[in-house]
Amino acid sequence: MRRRLVLVAVVLTALVLALDATGLTSLGPLRAGAATALGPLERLVAPRADPAAQERLRGSVQAAVAGPAADDRLAGLLAAPGVDGTPVVLARVVGVGPSGPAGPERVTIDAGSRDGVEVDRTVVSADGLVGRVVAVAPWTSDVLLVGAPELSVGVRVGARGVLGEASGTAAPGAAAPAPGTLSLALVERGTMRDGDPVVTLGSIDGRPFVPGVRVGTVREVERPAGRLAATGVVVPAVDVTALDLVAVVVPAPRRTPRPVVTPSPRRAAG
Numbered sequence: 327m328r329r330r331l332v333l334v335a336v337v338l339t340a341l342v343l344a345l346d347a348t349g350l351t352s353l354g355p356l357r358a359g360a361a362t363a364l365g366p367l368e369r370l371v372a373p374r375a376d377p378a379a380q381e382r383l384r385g386s387v388q389a390a391v392a393g394p395a396a397d398d399r400l401a402g403l404l405a406a407p408g409v410d411g412t413p414v415v416l417a418r419v420v421g422v423g424p425s426g427p428a429g430p431e432r433v434t435i436d437a438g439s440r441d442g443v444e445v446d447r448t449v450v451s452a453d454g455l456v457g458r459v460v461a462v463a464p465w466t467s468d469v470l471l472v473g474a475p476e477l478s479v480g481v482r483v484g485a486r487g488v489l490g491e492a493s494g495t496a497a498p499g500a501a502a503p504a505p506g507t508l509s510l511a512l513v514e515r516g517t518m519r520d521g522d523p524v525v526t527l528g529s530i531d532g533r534p535f536v537p538g539v540r541v542g543t544v545r546e547v548e549r550p551a552g553r554l555a556a557t558g559v560v561v562p563a564v565d566v567t568a569l570d571l572v573a574v575v576v577p578a579p580r581r582t583p584r585p586v587v588t589p590s591p592r593r594a595a596g
Contacts, residue, residue, distance in 0.1 A: 399571055402452030406573075408526065408539035409450055414573035415441050420466070426494075427505040429567045431474035437574060438465045446534040448526075448575040454540030454563030455479070455526060456572050467574070471566045472541070473508060480527035481510070481541055488516035492524060492541055492560050500548065500557035508542060508562060512555035518544055524560050531579045 404414070421434030437443050439462050449456040449469045457477060461468040470477050478493040490512040496502040497511030512518065522544040528537025542560040549556045 399452055403450070403571060403573055406450055406452055406454065406539070408448075408536050409573060409575060412536065413576050413578070414450075415443055415576055416571065416573050417441075417443075417467075418571055419569045423468070426474065429473070429506070431471055432460075433469050433471065433566075433569060435467050435469060435572060435574070436465070438463050438467050440464045442576050443467045443574050444576070448532065448534060448536045448539065449572050450539055450575065451564050451569065451572050453565070454542070455535070456564055456566070456569065458534040459574060469572075472562050472564060473506070473566060479535060479541060480529070481524050482527055483510070483512065483516075483518045483524050483544065484522035486516065488518060489513050489527065490518075490524075490555075497557050503559060506562070507545070508560040510544065510558045510560045512557070515555055518547055518556060518558060520544055520547060532575065532577045536575050536577060 400416075403409070403416075415437050417435035417437035419433045420436045422430045423432030423434070425431065435449075443459060443462055445459055445462055447459045449459060455472055457469045457471040457474070459467050460470045472479070473494045475494045478491055481490050481492050482488065483490050490510055491497070492508045492510050494503065494508060497509045500509055500511060503509040510518075510524065524541040524544060526535045526537055526539040526541060529535050540563040542562040544558050545561050546559040547556055548558060
């Protein structure tokens with residue numbers, strides 16, 4: 327029986343991978359179904375061990391991954407701007423999807439709906455913004471990465487927080503970004519300079535992006551013809567080719583209205 331289950335798992339996995347490699351766009355339901363089925367199946371076909379053996383194995387694994395480097399990564403992740411003090415679900419990257427010119431555009435993490443992960447949640451690392459959740463199964467989730475053509479991020483630029491938009495595709499009137507960089511277009515009149523920090527603007531209820539997460543740093547500034555606002559190039563804060571430990575931000579939605587503030591009337595100058 328166990329051998330048959332293993333064979334079924336292998337066949338299903340091979341089928342999904344083969345179809346995914348063809349570049350078809352309608353694999354969402356199939357991938358979700360496979361993730362739902364294979365998560366519990368992996369647990370079912372895994373060799374059973376007595377509780378003492380499982381505890382010894384768990385201790386060995388924890389000892390292998392523990393250490394100053396792991397502690398530093400975790401501390402850095404939990405203290406990252408935009409995350410400090412906010413509930414998060416920790417996860418590891420366990421799969422990589424198709425790659426574009428700049429590297430992978432999607433990854434799979436080992437946390438899903440059973441862990442509280444939902445679609446359109448912000449994903450971060452200790453360095454900054456990783457992307458947003460685009461598909462969720464009970465045991466895993468897919469993340470669309472910064473730099474993917476489909477991902478655009480509302481941002482604030484520089485100390486003044488000038489509003490803009492960063493994307494893996496060219497802003498109107500701007501040149502296409504080089505692999506590994508983002509196109510940046512200001513959406514209001516303002517200035518930006520080389521070296522200016524770029525952070526997320528934030529979204530309603532923090533979906534898909536919470537505010538204040540590092541996106542990257544301005545590297546070039548241009549003022550193309552026909553645009554009132556400047557454009558530029560951003561070097562992302564996160565290297566998506568070397569992802570490991572990430573966090574999905576799961577802030578609770580606001581349940582109470584903000585207080586109404588009545589300013590004091592100003593006295594007319596005498």
